[in-house]
Amino acid sequence: MDIEQVRTALLERKEELTERHGRIARKTRHRDEPLPQDFAEQAVELENQEVLEALDAEVADELRQIEHALARVESGDYPYCNACGEEIPAARLKALPTTSLCVDCATEAERR
Numbered sequence: 001m002d003i004e005q006v007r008t009a010l011l012e013r014k015e016e017l018t019e020r021h022g023r024i025a026r027k028t029r030h031r032d033e034p035l036p037q038d039f040a041e042q043a044v045e046l047e048n049q050e051v052l053e054a055l056d057a058e059v060a061d062e063l064r065q066i067e068h069a070l071a072r073v074e075s076g077d078y079p080y081c082n083a084c085g086e087e088i089p090a091a092r093l094k095a096l097p098t099t100s101l102c103v104d105c106a107t108e109a110e111r112r
């Protein structure tokens with residue numbers, strides 16, 4: 001596995017997410033503006049806010065995972081399972097670049 005390639009991919013994803021995070025923040029910024037008079041419009045507006053907030057939470061969550069993965073790249077722990085220390089197969093890391101667990105430990109963690 002080419003760790004430089006992994007780092008580049010993670011950094012690119014991070015940039016993309018940071019950009020999206022900023023875009024969402026700009027859209028949700030106008031919270032103090034009065035709601036439209038029309039009730040149907042109000043409902044749409046509030047629903048949009050909820051969708052945006054959920055989206056933003058998702059983006060923030062993935063950003064945290066990327067940061068975590070990048071830290072693991074820096075420390076050299078990236079290809080190793082956080083729980084058992086076994087090497088995580090490259091195919092799994094390719095499919096799930098931010099995972100820190102091997103399949104066995106991830107299954108175990110999900111069960112708990």
Ligand SMILES: [Zn+2]
Pocket residue numbers: 081082083084085086101102103104105106
């Ligand atoms: Zn493991």
